[in-house]
Amino acid sequence: MINKLAMNSFSGDQSFKFILLSSAAFILMLVAGIVITLYYYSSLSLSTFGLEFITGSTWDPVSGEYGILPFLIGTLLTSIIALVISFPLSLIITIFIGEYFTTGMPNTLMRGAVELLAGIPSIIYGFWGLFVLVPIVREFQILFDIAPYGVGIFTSAIVLAIMIIPYSASIGYEVIGLVPKELKEAAYSLGATRYEVIKNVTLSYSGSGITAGVLLSFGRALGETMAVTMVIGNSNLLPGSIFGPGNTMASLIANEFTEAANELYLSALFETGLILFIVTAVINILGKIIIKKFVSGTK
């Protein structure tokens, strides 16, 4: 009887382990598969254009010219501006939730709002951007005597900034929650004020963790497609100003994959995807490494 029980639980354990291992292997294969496919379909474009694909500033499928510099610049510009706008906001939220209101109603409310922000589908951000933000931006452009496009790089950056707040803020308040209480108490016991403790202890201690959160939100901004496509203006030329229309790599693919009539065109789009994948992967890995270092540093 006892033997039978032991046998049963043993075989259950084995099959559970097998399911775990095969699921893990499946996920690894899936990732590898995506990378290989991207590379495979890009190979025609890679061999045809070489480096010119990245340095070329003309994207003209009709004449067979494919250079993604305008989209590369558009992607980086929108994401960097978005980061600049969202950083102070997420830092404030981080301090609000992580330091000032660690419990109670304000905390629940703020946390809930941030989580809700993360849960809004990007099409809704795009929709809101197009019908609310674009007219407002246009008013300002008229006011300052700039060509009143409304849509453009700056407008997408604002939408992106709002979309990425939850990423850096949620990592931010997790990270400052890890700052040892003993250190803050040490500072208070020396007569530091709350502001001085936040500035000199909490933020200086958790700086690398907060940076990691910012990097991860940057990765998110680079790849965001739908909301950006709706408000960026989709111009395939090098952007003349941040207040004018532009385009990003992600929106380029979204806009043109249905039109890719010949093999080279499709391959060029795949290569765009490959480059976008590499850039976001590097940013994400970098962010994860910094976080790992930070967490092991707090132990």
Place this chain on the structure above:
Amino acid sequence: MGSKVLKIDGLNVYYDQSHILKDINLSFAENTVTAIMGPSGCGKTTLIRTINRMHEFTHGARTEGSIKLYGKDLHQIDPILVRRKVGMVFQKPNPFPTMSIYDNVIAGYKLNGFKLSKIEKNSIVEGSLVKAALWDEVKDNLYKKGAFLSGGQQQRLCIARALAMNPEILLFDEPTSALDPIATDRIEQLINELKAGLTIVLVTHNIAQAARVSDYTAFLYLGELIEFGTTKKMFTTPKNKKTEEYLNGKFG
């Protein structure tokens, strides 16, 4: 017998609904070491945290009664000033890990945004490290991070950091509970040397430590002050039965 530096009258402390300290009357004489001992949860730490008003960071903390520092009500003084006059050394050594040894010592000034000249800084750093009996061990590594020091050295660095602010009172919250016997011995010697310049309140779990370093001992049990007197008297002829039982290791 020096004059009374700090006088606690009818002190009650509550955390939300729980009554942590009950009607404490106690005073600390200048240039003496007073040990506060008692079993875990008796309110020792709470008691010293009310002296530098650190208890205010605990959610739902409330106090009644008066604490007077040189005759002035502690709650009438800005808590920032209180904490500069009443320094604290914690249970676990907590030097700032991102700062050098040098910066750790003057951390109090840095945090408060005090501008000091290089000469002032140097003399504060050297003076405090000498007082904390750490100077000889670290004088060649002042710009290294404090986190590389041993536990005992880190604790002395924390003492130096507190001394740098020129406090009138220094509170020690079980300062040796995380240290080995040799490091403990050094800290105890140091406490003995330091009392010439300030008043020391030492919370300890360790009865023998109270006997070794203190002039006065207060025995707390379940939030009440059971007995207070000179250490010699309390350890030889305790007045209260509870004190006697505690000293004999019957509980605690």
